Amino acid sequence: MTSPTTKKPGKKPAKKPAKDPSSLSGPDRHLALRFSYGLTPELRRDVRRLGGRGWFEHQLEPRKISDRKADDLAGWWPSLGRSPLDLWQRTQSEVEPGWQVMEDYARWVLMRRITSKRQLLEVMAEFWENHFHVPVDADGVFTHRVPYGKALRAGALGSFKDLLFTATTHPAMGIYLNNAESTKAAPNENLGRELLELHTVGRDAYSEDDVKDSARILTGWRVDVWKTFAAKYSPDDHATGTVKVLKFKDANTSRDGRAVTRRYTDYLATHPATAERIARKLAVKFVRDDPPAALVKHLAKVYLKHDTEIVPVLHELVSSPVFSASRGTKVRDPGEDVVATWRALQVKARKPGSDSSGAEAILWQTSGLGQRPFAWSRPDGQPITNAAWASTGRMTGSWRMHYSMAGGWWPKDDLRYRPPKAWLPGTKVRFEDLVDHLSAEILSRPATAQLLSACCQAVGVRPGTRIDQEHAVVQWQMPLLLTTLLDSPAHMTR
Known part of the structure; x- marks a missing residue:
């Protein structure tokens, strides 16, 4: 009987992949x-x-x-x-x-x-x-x-x-x-x-x-x-x-x-009253939609103590335990989503050469999601709470935008997208390691079991499947794979 620590003949021990350097700590x-x-x-x-x-x-x-x-x-x-x-x-x-x-x-x-x-x-x-x-x-x-x-x-x-x-x-x-x-x-x-x-x-x-x-x-x-x-x-x-x-x-x-x-x-x-309103608004934007009264009160005191200087307030805000505990609680609004998607996919733009150029079309992307910059019709400015931007219609619009960009289909003119094979971390890689690599590249964190399961379902492969440049995942399914990451809560929140 082979002991748990004995190596079986002819079989190498499983090697845990090294942590992708693209990931960041929480x-x-x-x-x-x-x-x-x-x-x-x-x-x-x-x-x-x-x-x-x-x-x-x-x-x-x-x-x-x-x-x-x-x-x-x-x-x-x-x-x-x-x-x-x-x-x-x-x-x-x-x-x-x-x-x-x-x-x-x-x-x-x-x-x-x-x-x-x-x-x-x-x-x-x-x-x-x-x-x-x-x-x-x-x-x-x-x-x-x-x-x-x-x-x-x-x-x-x-x-x-x-x-x-x-x-x-x-x-x-x-x-x-x-x-x-x-x-x-x-x-x-x-x-x-x-x-x-x-x-x-x-x-x-x-x-x-x-x-x-x-x-x-x-x-x-x-x-x-x-x-x-x-x-x-x-x-x-x-x-x-x-x-x-x-x-x-x-x-x-x-x-x-x-x-x-x-x-x-x-x-x-x-x-x-102004100190409290500005403190609360900063806390809603950068912490969570219902910031504790104690945090707002503290930030207002810092604001007044420093003669309305903004930087000391930001210092105190990010030092708060409430800020540390607020990971993943803020939904990206449509404009933030469009910009974050361009950045995640590492899209490079050239000076517009026509009305269909990517740097021109980006405005239609945000408009299509209901948020053309600075076009809010009332003097109060657009909302900064989750409820305003978490509707079903907005989410499905974002998912369509993610898929269009993941495939490099639109916008397209005067833009350079990474080709599918450039997303591979090597010439041949297990699918689960590819997902982990893409999660680090796009979401800046290791893949979760839930994300891996979603990616397997999206392209119909198993975690251990070997992926190379000729595999269907690279040849024609990469947009589905990338979109799965972009549609995840990890990308839709900030």
Whole structure:
């Protein structure tokens, strides 16, 4: 009788495959997923080299990260650099409509999210551009919308004080919420109200009298709409006289109201209600949909202690045990899914040569899933909770998108996909090892038994089947195999 430790003649002991170097440990993977648009080989190398927290700290200093490929994308859509007057004249003369420029802006942002090495900055830029939402389809907004987005990206890791003042006084926001035409003779209340309700203290914290004085403070920030679209500050249009909003009171005697605007937005930025709303929104985005009250309260205290600086709040957020325990709890929205799929499949894009080019078609991918960037019609910005993006229709749409891209069928023009045989880790490999390798490459973690079972069913092979370049799995079933991974919860969550 052979003992359990005795080798049987002529049979080699089973060899457990080495862990794929593409996998990341749980905490490192979690941190990188929450603050990026999906892991790539390059990002994984950075995380392994620096560690999860080291990568996070490095990302918090984007100026130290060279990002030439992302910076070069602006040249793909030249009108993104045009002046407001030029854009207006081009749409008036029917050379290029404003909606087309806004579609190109969305494409540029999506391609930045795919390409940029400054992943955390891009994630935070989207967060603030959604918080201070200015829909690209609003009348006249296209003239100033690109600089608006760039201004929010530039301040995304600074202070909320600066972001609030920048957004409130920007011509794009002024045009959208009618402050660009607000005067002391006829103050428009739209921006004054949304500044309180959406951007700072919240709906139940203010009165109608507060809205009226909020609007008076903001008079003077003008745009020459429907003519030159030039932005300026007009002292003649500023409503002077004592103003009171909540506990903010100002004599407001100067005709130049820029200083009182800054005092006012600084007050709102440091209001305890604002601190709690921003803390909660960050926790909902990066932790879970129902963050504990204790976490929100702690983050709000950090926010106020550091004079509304964002980075200290992010530090505390990722250090929280609640953050560590929240792996896999956030559903990717459609835009995040499209970008993450491009990154997971390592698709490379060239400068668009036609309307069917991949860098053009990416907008139709997100639109087809119900989320064209910056097109949310209301001023509150799109939802950031799971319930908004976990419908049956959205999921089936994502699965169709995954399959189309896994096969390299659409979008296709001016794109380079990895050929099926490039996904093989060697010339011949057991199917279970191929699945584990693909899981590491696409999901950045080892395959689970459940995933292996799903992959076996998808292509009709057993775990021990030997796969080479001539096998049907490589020759024509690879799209089914890749799609199975992309359809899994590990890819659909972040």
